[in-house]
Amino acid sequence: MEYLEIIKKLEEEALHPKKSVIKEIKETGKKAIGCFPIYTPEEIIYAAGFLPVAMWGGNTELKLADKYLQSFCCSIMRANIEYGMKGDYNMLEAVVLPTFCDTLKCVCENWKVAVPNIPIVPIVYPQNRTIDCGFEYMEDEFKRVKDEISKIANKEIKDEEINEAFELYEEYRNTMREFVEVASDYPQIINLRKRHLIIKAGQFADKKRYTEEIKVIIAGLKKEELKPFNGTKVIATGLLSEPVEILDIFDENNIAVMGDDLAQESRQWRTIVNDNSGNVWKKMVSRVADQRGDTFFYEYMKSRGNRLIEMVKDKSADGVVVFMMKFCDPEEYDYPIYKQEVEAAGIPILYLEIDQQITSYEQIRTRIQSYSEMLMMRR
Amino acid sequence: MYLGIDIGSSSSKAVVLNEKNEIAGISVKNLGTGTDAHKEVVAEALSNAGITEEYINYTVVTGYGRVNYDKADRQITEITCHAKGVAHYNNDVKTIVDIGGQDSKVIKLNENMQVDNFVMNEKCAAGTGRFLEVMARVLGCSLDDLSEMAKKATTQISISSVCTVFAESEVISRLSGGESRENVARGAHIAIAKRVMGMCNRVGYAPKVVMTGGVALNEDMVDVLSNELGLDIEVLPNCQAIGAIGAATFAHDLYKKMEADNNAN
Numbered sequence: 001m002e003y004l005e006i007i008k009k010l011e012e013e014a015l016h017p018k019k020s021v022i023k024e025i026k027e028t029g030k031k032a033i034g035c036f037p038i039y040t041p042e043e044i045i046y047a048a049g050f051l052p053v054a055m056w057g058g059n060t061e062l063k064l065a066d067k068y069l070q071s072f073c074c075s076i077m078r079a080n081i082e083y084g085m086k087g088d089y090n091m092l093e094a095v096v097l098p099t100f101c102d103t104l105k106c107v108c109e110n111w112k113v114a115v116p117n118i119p120i121v122p123i124v125y126p127q128n129r130t131i132d133c134g135f136e137y138m139e140d141e142f143k144r145v146k147d148e149i150s151k152i153a154n155k156e157i158k159d160e161e162i163n164e165a166f167e168l169y170e171e172y173r174n175t176m177r178e179f180v181e182v183a184s185d186y187p188q189i190i191n192l193r194k195r196h197l198i199i200k201a202g203q204f205a206d207k208k209r210y211t212e213e214i215k216v217i218i219a220g221l222k223k224e225e226l227k228p229f230n231g232t233k234v235i236a237t238g239l240l241s242e243p244v245e246i247l248d249i250f251d252e253n254n255i256a257v258m259g260d261d262l263a264q265e266s267r268q269w270r271t272i273v274n275d276n277s278g279n280v281w282k283k284m285v286s287r288v289a290d291q292r293g294d295t296f297f298y299e300y301m302k303s304r305g306n307r308l309i310e311m312v313k314d315k316s317a318d319g320v321v322v323f324m325m326k327f328c329d330p331e332e333y334d335y336p337i338y339k340q341e342v343e344a345a346g347i348p349i350l351y352l353e354i355d356q357q358i359t360s361y362e363q364i365r366t367r368i369q370s371y372s373e374m375l376m377m378r379r
Numbered sequence: 380m381y382l383g384i385d386i387g388s389s390s391s392k393a394v395v396l397n398e399k400n401e402i403a404g405i406s407v408k409n410l411g412t413g414t415d416a417h418k419e420v421v422a423e424a425l426s427n428a429g430i431t432e433e434y435i436n437y438t439v440v441t442g443y444g445r446v447n448y449d450k451a452d453r454q455i456t457e458i459t460c461h462a463k464g465v466a467h468y469n470n471d472v473k474t475i476v477d478i479g480g481q482d483s484k485v486i487k488l489n490e491n492m493q494v495d496n497f498v499m500n501e502k503c504a505a506g507t508g509r510f511l512e513v514m515a516r517v518l519g520c521s522l523d524d525l526s527e528m529a530k531k532a533t534t535q536i537s538i539s540s541v542c543t544v545f546a547e548s549e550v551i552s553r554l555s556g557g558e559s560r561e562n563v564a565r566g567a568h569i570a571i572a573k574r575v576m577g578m579c580n581r582v583g584y585a586p587k588v589v590m591t592g593g594v595a596l597n598e599d600m601v602d603v604l605s606n607e608l609g610l611d612i613e614v615l616p617n618c619q620a621i622g623a624i625g626a627a628t629f630a631h632d633l634y635k636k637m638e639a640d641n642n643a644n
Contacts, residue, residue, distance in 0.1 A: 353501060362443060363482060367499060370458035374494040377459075 003220025006213045007194060010201035015244070018088055020204040021053050025091060028206050033149070034095035036104065037076065037239075038263050038296060040123070041096075041284060044146050046207065047165035048153040050093065054203030055080050056264055057356050059243050068110040069103070074327050075355035076239070077103045084115035094119045094152050096145065100296040101330050121148045127298040129289040138285045163280040172207045173269035175214050180259065180266060182218050184315060187229050187256030189221065192247040195257060199265050232375040233258045234350075235311045237304075237338075238323030239331060240264035243358055249365050250321075253372040258315035261308060262323070267294055295330040304334060305341030312347050318375040319348040326355040348375065380428060381634060382435045383627025384417055385457065385620065386444025389480025389508060390593055391416035392623035393424035395435070396631050400467070404428030407619050409593075411480060412444030437634035439626040443481065455629055457622045458486055458497050461591055464625030466492040468615050473585040476575055476604065476612065477621075478594035480508040485578040487585075498582045506574030508594050510543045514567040517550050518560045522597075525564055529599040532565035546570065568600045572607040579608060589613045591621040 001009075013020040025032055030051040035042060042052035057079030065082040083089050099105045099122055111120045123145050128134040150157045176199070183190040183198075190198070198217065202210045231254030240262055241247060250257075260266045275286035291297055293304040308320050320342055324331060335351075342349055350371040352364060380403065385392040389411040395404035404427030410416035425431060440451035441460040448454070457477075461484070465472050475486040482499055483506050489495040500506050515522045536558060538546050546567075553563050571594075588610060594600055595618040605612045615621060 348496065351498075362446075363499065365446065366443070366456050366458065370456040370494065370497060373456060373459040374497075377493045 001216070003217045006216055006220075007190075007198060010213065011194065011197040013204060014197040014200035017053075017058065017204050018091075020201070021051075022091055024051055024053075024205055028209075030206070031093045032091055033152070034089060034092040034118075036080065036095060036097040036107070038100060038267070039098055039125070039288060039291075041142055041145060042207075043162060043165040043169050043284065044142065044149055044157070045096065046168065047161040048146075048149045048155070048157050050149070050153065051206055053092070054264075055083075055089075055095065056200075056203070056240060056242075058083065059356050059358075060086075062357060064114075068114050069107070072327050074101075074103050074325060075357055076325065077107050079356055081107065081110060081114055084111065084118065089115070089118060092118055094121060094149075096121045096123060096149075098123045098125055100125065101328070103327075103329075119152065121145060121152075125288065125297075129291075129297060135282075135285055135289060138288060139281045142281055142284055159280060166280050166283060168207055168211075170273065172202070172211045175211050175218070176202070176266075176269045179214050179218055182221050184256070184258045185226060186221050186224055187231070187233075187258075188227055189224060191251045192241070192255070192257050193244055193251055196241055196244065196247055196265070203264075229256060230254070231256055232319070232372055233315060233317040234319050234321045235259050235261065235308060235315065235317050236321050236323060237261040237308060238263070239325040239328055241323045242354070242356055245361055246323075246352070246354065246358075246364055246368075249361060249368045253369050255368070255372055257321075258317045259311045261293065261304070261311065263294070263296075267291070295334045302334065302337055305338035308338060308342050309345045309347065312342075312345075318378070319350060319371070321350045321371075322352065324351060324353045326353050348378075380430055380434045380436060381627050381630035382421065382424070382438040383460070383623040383625065383630055384421060384438065384440045384442075384448065384451065385460065385622035385626060386417045386440065386442040386448060387411045387457075387479055387622070388443045388482070389512075390619065391420045391442075391444075392620040393417070393420035394617075394620055394623040394627040395424045395428040395430070396624075396627040397428075400628065400631055402617070402624065403430075405617060405620055405623075412442070412447070417444065417448065437630040437637075439630040439633070441622050441626045452630070453633060455626060458484060458499075459494055460622045460625030460629065462486055462488055462492060462494045462625065463628045464621035464623070465589055465591065465615065467621075467624050467628055469587070469589065469613075472587050472589050472613075474579065474582075474588040476579070476588060476590045477592040478506070478508055478571070478575065478590070478600075479592045480512075483507050483575060483578065483592075483594075485575065485582045485584065487582045496582050498578045500574070500578065506571050506578070508592070510546070510571060511567060511594065511597070511600075513543055513547050514550060514564065517547055517554070518564055520560075520564075525567075526597040526599040528561050529564035529568055529603075531561040533559070534562055535569060536562050536566040538563075538566045538570040565599065565603070568597070568603040569607075571600065572604040575604060576607045584608070586610050587613060589615055591615065591618050593619050595619070 032051040045052040057076035064085040065078045126134040293307040381396045383394045397403045404424040406420040406423035408416045438451040440448045445454040487496040
């Protein structure tokens with residue numbers, strides 16, 4: 001299949017997650033397990049023979065979820081509860097939920113009552129990740145989750161299987177790192193909408209098939225002629241850049257994303273494993289322990305601002321776009337700190353407060369277009 | 380001649396500039412996007428300038444209705460146009476406070492009078508002209524009379540609700556409790572000023588500060604905001620049409636650039 005056709009196919013898959021997951025279950029013959037954001041250890045689920053699929057909410061009308069999550073809760077979690085209660089997740093054998101924030105902690109308990117037909121496996125990450133006891137705890141926690149998944153699978157999960165799944169996921173992560181690099185060279189082909197949807201499609205697909213497809217896209221792009229881009233270039237940060245209609249406004253204004261610090265995108269694969277012990281559990285732990293600049297992991301000296309500044313310099317970008325998920329406390333707490341650092345470096349920030357149920361885009365359109373006009377006039 | 384049209388949420392404005400960048404025609408109507416007011420203001424501005432449409436070399440449209448207006452040569456946002464419009468009058472402004480019908484904006488300018496940074500209110504109507512419309516209705520006066528009423532206030536009362544809907548019921552409670560309409564009107568202005576003050580702090584304001592948009596016509600509102608910011612706020616002539624003036628100035632500049640590029644080729 002031509003790489004452009006693969007892109008088209010992946011875009012469709014990302015736009016229709018439920019349909020895509022059902023199709024993937026049918027084609028792979030695997031059962032699926034849902035993964036709440038963020039950093040669910042998918043390797044364990046994959047090793048058990050399941051298909052791990054992401055649960056990043058969606059643009060659905062919220063009717064049932066209000067019973068458990070009020071209007072001032074993060075719209076991703078409200079959407080997940082809504083989908084669960086409506087039965088849209090009935091194809092899932094279980095869900096795994098990392099309890100990173102207050103809302104996630106509550107959702108863990110709410111889920112048991114609201115969606116009793118789908119078992120939930122919580123995972124509690126340590127905040128003190130870099131000290132020995134934090135490291136040991138995290139390894140134990142991963143193994144506990146393995147035991148829980150093992151019970152659901154009704155089979156033992158061997159370390160060799162975990163190792164094999166981890167290697168596949170490492171290949172996926174390496175490929176995605178390369179993809180976002182190559183994509184930034186071809187903004188005329190991989191615009192914001194395409195970039196986001198291509199990445200998102202991987203969250204509902206078997207990583208083996210998906211990684212091969214991304215490799216074809218990378219190879220296809222590399223054969224294309226490099227053309228100068230006359231629009232504005234930005235770095236994106238936040239949880240996720242949705243709804244996709246917002247990305248269309250960026251594309252209309254000829255704005256390209258050169259790199260991202262989004263939880264749904266590059267934060268999933270940017271940390272390179274720095275462990276030579278040969279032990280797969282330690283490798284998995286080190287990926288989490290070495291993650292920096294993430295709002296959900298405690299850091300004594302927050303490095304997110306510097307990371308964004310370096311990304312802007314590295315890509316000769318014009319600014320930073322903040323996709324602020326409304327009512328996401330951890331992201332909101334980080335914002336004043338990195339805003340000050342990024343602006344002190346002379347980098348203009350566009351702050352967009354978003355939720356997944358937006359239906360009117362006019363004010364956002366004005367903000368994005370004004371930002372683009374401002375950056376163009378600075379040249 | 381050059382035409383600038385600003386189709387706002389609650390008013391429409393049109394300005395015709397001549398070759399010397401002088402205002403040759405101007406029109407403002409208090410009906411916004413979704414109506415035919417933009418056609419009326421264009422007709423009136425052209426008539427004021429003593430010309431017909433065919434004498435217009437270039438048209439720029441701005442405001443909320445800009446995206447759906449397909450007769451312009453270019454559409455530019457009201458934030459960029461307000462900066463340009465302010466520069467038409469004054470070259471040492473650092474901060475623009477634009478309170479319109481549906482949203483409010485604070486725009487920070489650089490030394491070239493270009494947008495350096497900006498903030499807009501979030502989706503709700505708090506801190507916008509809409510808030511004042513609701514207050515005027517509850518107080519039983521017209522929007523134009525709100526300023527005079529507030530000037531007669533004898534004490535400062537605080538309206539604590541940020542949300543326009545909750546503020547409306549809070550105001551009704553105040554009036555039922557015997558508070559004077561004048562004091563409540565002033566309280567509404569203070570509520571907006573506090574909201575705008577927050578936006579000014581976010582963007583980092585500096586003098587000179589000018590106020591544009593329809594709410595700048597409300598003298599008491601300008602005074603209250605000046606007190607809140609601790610500096611004098613200047614209100615420019617044609618404050619409601621600053622966006623349209625900026626759009627017309629862009630029309631002039633873009634046409635001249637296009638002409639120069641054509642001559643160079």
